[in-house]
């Protein structure tokens with residue numbers, strides 16, 4: 435799993451935002467709660483585009499009920515290391531129904547759209563973070 439140390443090594447301190455870009459989401463992926471523009475890490479664009487393509491092709495758009503963000507410089511909940519949101523390589527969706535430490539309600543089919551595209555899912559962690567997907571490698 436990618437750690438904050440890996441991110442520091444590759445991208446430097448989060449505050450520089452040098453690794454960030456504004457991704458204009460292609461029209462063919464603009465469905466439902468999928469945002470029109472996402473401020474994210476350059477390395478997130480291809481995998482996230484792949485995940486959204488999976489969601490659209492597999493007919494699961496309605497299952498993304500809310501987009502809950504990507505870039506956010508912050509500590510990991512209950513930890514001292516930085517969350518991968520600090521480097522814009524993690525996203526949250528359906529937060530209201532997949533709270534930190536709670537049993538996730540995300541369907542396995544929706545989760546697979548992301549894991550097939552190169553993401554790790556927080557829903558399988560010891561303390562589940564069901565809303566959370568992050569790049570499996572950088």
Ligand SMILES: [Zn+2]
Nearest residue numbers: 524525526566
């Ligand atoms: Zn998250």
